[in-house]
Amino acid sequence: MLLELSEEHKEHLAFLPQVDSAGQRAWGRCSAGWGGGQRQRPALNSLLTFIAVVAEFGRIAVEFLRRGTNPKIYEGAARKLNVSSDTVQHGVEGLTYLLTESSKLMISELDFQDSVFVLGFSEELNKLLLQLYLDNRKEIRTILSELAPSLPSYHNLEWRLDVQLASRSLRQQIKPAVTIKLHLNQNGDHNTRVLQTDPATLLHLVQQLEQALEEMKTNHCRRVVRNIK
Template sequence: MLLSLKDDQKQHLSVLISQPTNVLQDFCKLALDFLLKGPAPKLYQTAAQKLSVQPEIIRNAVEGLVNLIVESCRHQLSDLDFRDSVLTLGFTEEHQEILEVFYKEKKQEIHDALSRLTLDLPHYYDLEWRFEVQLASRALQHQVTPLITMNLTLETKTALASGSTSRKNVILQTDPTNLVHIAQVLEEALRDSRSQHSRQIQRSFK
């Protein structure tokens, strides 16, 4: 099968078609860096100066190249289908050879990442909690020990029937200080998930 890309994605890749092979190799390195670390504006600025174009064009080309590789992995294109898809986009045979090497090197890694994204992992369903305070004990008559007990309900889709779910209750107990720390870590993770890099990666895997 031939890979079908959107018009804007083809437009982003078109800047690479007229470039020499050594420039395309540099873009493959930028695409790999994008997959591993996210966008690199400084590198895009440097590349833009060398090619006398706007940095946005470089960024779009890198994202287009990442999308080409990810979509090829998603559809599990054979080497022959990938070759034909690249040639159909207007790349030369010399370009195709470079892109095919890049595809072969990253294919398994990206495929594994896509497989992990399709797992039906447990997710939040409900939470019940209560606040407890131990005012004193025989050993420590003036100690106050606050605790929060939580009943967390997780829901998981089962593989036995479409739409069927199973639920599991997890009992957790912690003190207020540790609970505040957990909340801060989760809020930081939530902010990271909304970052530009995370959104770009999520769009690449959709």
Template sequence: MLLSVSTHHKKHLNVLSSQPKSVVADFCKLTSQFLNSGPNKKRYTSAAEKLAVSVDVIENCIYGLVHLVHLASKQKISDHDFEDSALALGFTEEQVSVISQFYQSIKGDVEKLDDSVLNEPHYHDLQWRFEVQLSSRSLLEQVTPLVLMELSLKSPNTNNSNLNIKRHLFQTDPTNLLHLTNELDRALNESRSRYSRKVQNIISNIQ
């Protein structure tokens, strides 16, 4: 069974298939680093200068390889079918040998990543209320505002919709709540970044 790669990613892989075997090996290393620790702009810039292309071309080639190995892992195709798929995409036998070795080296990690992503709980609901601590044994005159929150998370792959919702109760003060809000804002802004949008596009195309 050959992999069905979208036209969008075929275009990126076609750029890579026109490169020598040594360059393909370098891209496999960059892709492995990307999967382990995210993008490395400095190395992408260096690679772009060596090949006389834009950084976008380097990134797109890496995303194309990510899409290819992720799709192969998801469909659990044989090594032979993976190699035939790469040949059908225009890679030479020497290039396929490099890409196949790369895929074998990371296949287990990609499968674990797929399982962890699919099984992660997601936000379902949040309820909160203010509380005020007026005094304690050590401090008779104090007013300490507190926020009590109940966060509900929903886990996938459960038939009973009531059983896959877990509620977490926690309490915090305004200072920690402000810090939490800032961290969530930072994460939200990161999810809107160019890099995150490209990763989301890869995942949506795979699914």
């Protein structure tokens, strides 16, 4: 199962390779005039810096999920990278979407690599993103489960069929109505909802629910449900 990234998300994620380029330029200036035996050190340090920056972006993305946006963090990272805070924020949001959707679906390593391949990143960056996903997907799924809204659940149902046979204007008529009283549970509290509809609408609703139940038996739906649990 591959992720479908919108053009906006691709544009936001396009900031990540710029982190690598900025780091290499900075270390390139520092290494001017070094001896031949030491020329490999700046490249190694540049790679380590790049890894640290991407890992930090991953940490910020997880914090974004847990606590929401924090402009001060974006501003601090923007000063270090010499870019605008909006650019950093968009990069974090793009990375957050990538990690969140991948964790929701629990996609395999191969599917994750195929999903980010279309972004045209370097092999090093793709490996870093894969490692970020593998290291954080369990925590991200835990955060998402905590953020999920608590919805009412079914407890019991009562129904009544009312039929109007005549009125002052019409001596003979049949006007049926179905009244339904739903008993629901939510966080240990009990509440009721009263609904009323005509038999034709109720029949259509039943047919749609039966169709949905049949759809849940397909292999595709079973795979999706298994992945989101």
